[in-house]
Amino acid sequence: MxxxxxxxxxxxxxxxxxxxxxxxxxxxxxxxxxxxxxxxxxxxxxxxxxxxxxxxxxxxxxxxxxxxxxxxxxxxxxxxxxxxxxxxxxxxxxxxxxxxxxxxxxxxxxxxxxxxxxxxxxxxxxxxxxxxxxxxxxxxxxxxxxxxxxxxxxxxxxxxxxxxxxxxxxxxxxxxxxxxxxxxxxxxxxxxxxxxxxxxxxxxxxxxxxxxxxxxxxxxxxxxxxxxxxxxxxxxxxxxxxxxxxxxxxAGEGHRLAAAGSEQPKHLRPFLMDVPERRRERVGRVDLYLPDAERPRPAVVFVHGGPVPPEVRPTPRDWPALVGYGQYVASHGLVGVTLDHRLHDLADYGRAAEDVAEAVELVRADPRVDGDRVALWFFSGGGLLAADWLAAPPPWLRCVAATYPILAPLPNWGLADSRFRPAVAVRTAGQLPIVVTRVELELAEIAVTVEEFLAAAKVCEAHVEVVDVPLGHHGFETIDHTEQARHAVDRAVLSVLGHLRS
Structure with missing residues (x-):
């Protein structure tokens, strides 16, 4: 009994x-x-x-x-x-x-x-x-x-x-x-x-x-x-x-999680594209991937997701996906930027937002960067950090991109009344170009936030382009090495670069 x-x-x-x-x-x-x-x-x-x-x-x-x-x-x-x-x-x-x-x-x-x-x-x-x-x-x-x-x-x-x-x-x-x-x-x-x-x-x-x-x-x-x-x-x-x-x-039933074994973690597997290696320069928490160029070039700042515990090694800016994006952008003649921000816990969004803003100012002040042409690209849980930039886009911000993003706080995150609600902030984004990469096999609890964002964007007639990844998973760049996935990365990157060059 x-x-x-x-x-x-x-x-x-x-x-x-x-x-x-x-x-x-x-x-x-x-x-x-x-x-x-x-x-x-x-x-x-x-x-x-x-x-x-x-x-x-x-x-x-x-x-x-x-x-x-x-x-x-x-x-x-x-x-x-x-x-x-x-x-x-x-x-x-x-x-x-x-x-x-x-x-x-x-x-x-x-x-x-x-x-x-x-x-x-x-x-x-x-x-x-x-x-x-x-x-x-x-x-x-x-x-x-x-x-x-x-x-x-x-x-x-x-x-x-x-x-x-x-x-x-x-x-x-x-x-x-x-x-x-x-x-x-x-x-x-x-x-x-x-x-x-x-x-x-x-x-x-x-x-x-x-x-x-x-x-x-x-x-x-x-x-x-x-x-x-x-x-x-x-x-x-x-x-x-x-x-x-x-x-x-x-009765002892239920799903068991697999213990960490010899298989490489998904987020540390190779980037899905062969990208030319570019020169990387590290300044504090910021890495710059630099093109071969004599005059200042536009920049794309890639903002990782989270929360990521502080003990995790390597840190996100050294993860293959972010390194791949940074090098890919640099191979197209722009400055690719990655950074480590301090989103270690759900209570850290404010601190992470400060880190991102600080990194952006560092990048814009670099003489090799055209500070009037910058794009911000957010991933996963970092998507909430896009809210500040959507709510009041500065004139130098030419595009916001988001890949498999969380675009509204999950119900158990306790951020309902916070400023980190892109699905609300998009109402004042005006005609700022927004590029959203959406994966078909997204986690259900995340997919609903993307749909909430897109519905809000439609109502306010925001300028949103959706790039779909058929059969793609969250973190697809190191999981789904398919032609559709590579095409999605290429399309999203070229769209962002087009907004920077226009």
């Missing part, structure tokens, strides 16, 4: 698991949807001293009462913090931990770090105390639940119930650091990713492929993954599918 302990996120209680718990019990399992102290129907028990330790104790007491030989404990959103705390204290009683559309908190992390909306994050960390109720965080109003995660798929009546039954969250549960001894670290785990909230197995595999040492544990055979095509609250939007996934997870 398997017992499932179901722990929900902020402002909610055991009631959100009603359909899932019923499905688990119908399958023959035990199900214990938890309402933590101060939440749901137990909200009257909350006080200024209600904190994360309080919720961990709630779970430990429940675990100690269970007689089932196998306990699977499920943490959704904030719920993963008390789940890990309890599993760390009772590892011998836990058969598996399920991370349901949530992050991977470490020892010392407060739950507030997982709050997706960074504006909310800042308000929580620097909260004033205007009243005697300062120790509680009110639940979001009906139209702001998406700040905590995508509401895609939730029926209207369920969303109304979520709003009606939501309880204030004790501040200490979000700000008290999680303390872990590491005793839980040997337990089998399963991650359930919700694609409409911006997560997928393919995206995780790409991040692991970058070599981030923090993510290598995900290749352990004891770690499995499932994904659901829904938003952040699958217990409300797809309860039957979630029930099936939890049963399969308890």
């Amino acid at each position: 398997t017992a499932f302990i179901l722990v929900s996120g902020a402002h909610t209680g055991g009631w959100v698991w009603r359909e899932v718990a019923a499905g688990l019990r119908d399958s023959g399992a035990e199900a214990y949807p938890v309402t933590l102290t101060g939440m749901g129907e137990r909200r009257h028990l909350a006080g200024p001293d209600t904190d994360l330790d309080t919720h961990i104790r709630d779970l430990v007491q429940l675990i100690d009462r269970l007689e089932a030989p196998e306990v699977v404990i499920v943490g959704h959103c904030y719920g993963i913090h008390p789940v890990l705390g309890a599993a760390d204290l009772r590892p011998e009683r836990i058969a598996r931990i399920v991370y349901l559309d949530t992050g991977m908190p470490q020892d010392g992390d407060p739950a507030v770090r997982l709050v997706p909306d960074q504006a909310v994050h800042e308000r929580l960390l620097h909260r004033a105390e205007p009243s005697e109720d300062h120790w509680r965080i009110p639940p979001p109003p009906p139209d702001e639940w998406q700040r905590w995660g995508s509401t895609a798929g939730i029926p209207a009546d369920a969303l109304a119930r979520l709003t009606r039954l939501a309880a204030p969250q004790p501040l200490g549960t979000l700000t008290q650091p999680l303390r872990l001894s590491g005793a839980f670290s040997e337990l089998p785990t399963t991650g359930v990713l919700c694609t409409a909230n911006g997560s997928s197995i393919a995206l995780v595999e790409n991040l692991v492929g970058l070599g981030d040492p923090r993510l290598q544990a995900l290749t352990d055979p004891r770690v499995s993954f499932f994904e659901l095509d829904t938003g952040h609250w699958p217990m409300l939007s797809t309860p039957d599918e979630l029930t099936e996934v939890l049963l399969r997870a308890a």
Whole structure:
């Protein structure tokens, strides 16, 4: 007999698991949807001293009462913090931990770090105390639940119930650091990713492929993954599918990530075109690929994606794709520029934008560059950095290009109200030429941002050219060595160069 302990996120209680718990019990399992102290129907028990330790104790007491030989404990959103705390204290009683559309908190992390909306994050960390109720965080109003995660798929009546039954969250549960001894670290785990909230197995595999040492544990055979095509609250939007996934997870099923082997990582494979090698000059974080020319030449600044962990080596400007683009542009008589910016985490977009602006000024001041003719070319997660330039294009900016870009923040990135929204900024781009390279086999969560951008661009009649890559993948320049892929690179480069030369 398997017992499932179901722990929900902020402002909610055991009631959100009603359909899932019923499905688990119908399958023959035990199900214990938890309402933590101060939440749901137990909200009257909350006080200024209600904190994360309080919720961990709630779970430990429940675990100690269970007689089932196998306990699977499920943490959704904030719920993963008390789940890990309890599993760390009772590892011998836990058969598996399920991370349901949530992050991977470490020892010392407060739950507030997982709050997706960074504006909310800042308000929580620097909260004033205007009243005697300062120790509680009110639940979001009906139209702001998406700040905590995508509401895609939730029926209207369920969303109304979520709003009606939501309880204030004790501040200490979000700000008290999680303390872990590491005793839980040997337990089998399963991650359930919700694609409409911006997560997928393919995206995780790409991040692991970058070599981030923090993510290598995900290749352990004891770690499995499932994904659901829904938003952040699958217990409300797809309860039957979630029930099936939890049963399969308890049985040890799920997708396993391949461990890093002798095969070269995808992003370090050769560029898809044979490009003449050009002279490279390195200035700080900036590399210039220089043509054979006696007078100043236009420049193309290539901006890599991310986030890329700071430990990753080689750094992006030495990745074959960016080196290939820089040399290819230089072989056409222009200055190719690559750079390393500091987009190491989702909170780093502001700092990365400063790095890009600084690099552009360095390039424009170089006597070998025609500072009045510059193009900016963004890749992948770097696409959000295009927003500033689209919102107020300077006269010297002759073109913006974006390849397999993210052009609107993913729902779980917490950047909804930030300036880094190209799909909004394009409204004021005027007639600035924009070249978008779109791959046919794009990750679904990224493809939707491109379509959002193109729809906005159509409404405001922006000057957008789309270059499609049939059967192309994200990062196709080192993956898809096909004639169609080479043709797409050539077409995009020649289009950008045409705008610089005109």
